[in-house]
Amino acid sequence: MPKAYEEIADDRQHGRGTFVRRPRARVVRDNGRHQWEKDRARQPSAVRAATGATEHDTGLVPDDLVFLARYRTVEASKDLAGVFGVPEGTPLLERSYRTRYAAEAAAFGLVTSYLPHAVAAANPDLLDASREPWPGGTHHQLSTVGIEIDRIEERVGARPPTPQETRELELPAGTAVILIRKTSYDTLGRVVDVSDVVLPGDRTELLFTTRLERW
Template sequence: MPRAYEEIADERQHGRDTHVRRPRARVVRDSGRHQWEKDRARRPPAVRAATGATERDTGLLPDDLVFSARYRTIEAPGELAEAFGVCEGTALLERSYRTRYAAETAPFSLVTSYLPHALAAANPDLLDVSREPWPGGTHHQLSTVGIEIDRVEERVSARPPTPQETRELELPAGTAVILVRKTSYDTRGRIVDVSDVVLPGDRTELFFTTRLERW
């Protein structure tokens, strides 16, 4: 563990309040993560359970992380209904995820994922939050109802944070958030997952590699 984080842990253990902002664990999010997640979905359970996308993005170990999830059923508002190509009010399964480094109090990101409820209900286990964290993530979850993700589109933007985002991500004054709208399509061209990811601009790096066809 880097020295800065050892100091944080020691200070918390002994009740010392430093008021000094120390370096935080950084996240490098690259486009190769999607193929990595898809490949991992077909690995044996022990392999899937051993690590996840956060470990890949941060270099941390599972024991370094604190994870939480919350599920609820919602009626699709206009914007999400349009994204899925369904009628407004269609039932969606909303899944909220938070993962943080154990020596810190702020999560790496704020993740909200939406699945068509009828699709997830084909396997009741997908409606059970107590099964989180699910080994193999969304790729494996969807595979249990016969869905293979064919492509992932990500739209990236930035804006000032809301007051709630500032509090939850513990953002320094003047820090922007990076927004990622991730849309997953299955092999039939259907949208099967829409995820909104809010990333803190002070400790997130987006890294993209574009393979070009050879002449």
């Protein structure tokens, strides 16, 4: 299990005002996670509830984590309308997620997911943030309205953080953030979920494994 980032106050108690800092919990984001998530969506509820994507990436267990989800309805921006192939202003369900290790104040990452509101509304439970964390995640949520995710495209970039990102992720000075635009397509080729993920560059590792066909 990763060690927490902790401040040890022994020196402070002696008036020296300094701290010993331990490394934060690190995250390894492996692209193999997508097949794992899809397979998990077909498991019984008890199996789905036992672990999630964050546990998969960090090696932590559910009791180690603090999770927050916020939902709201927004109008599709020009960018998102283009990705979904819908008119600008089309209603989308925006879902913001923050998960952190209970021993730390900083989130592992900042995740904002968008679903077509009309698709999510086919199952009213999908509009209810109080049902989060949903066992089986987005794969299972979409399966309840007859949608199977066929492929996932991820575009990765980096940039300096905004002031808000610096605060939420508690980034050391000079640290960049990793940006992932994750686009999920169903078996008919439609975009059914777009997620924008902001990850702290000082404690996130991206791992890509490419299987090659044999001669």
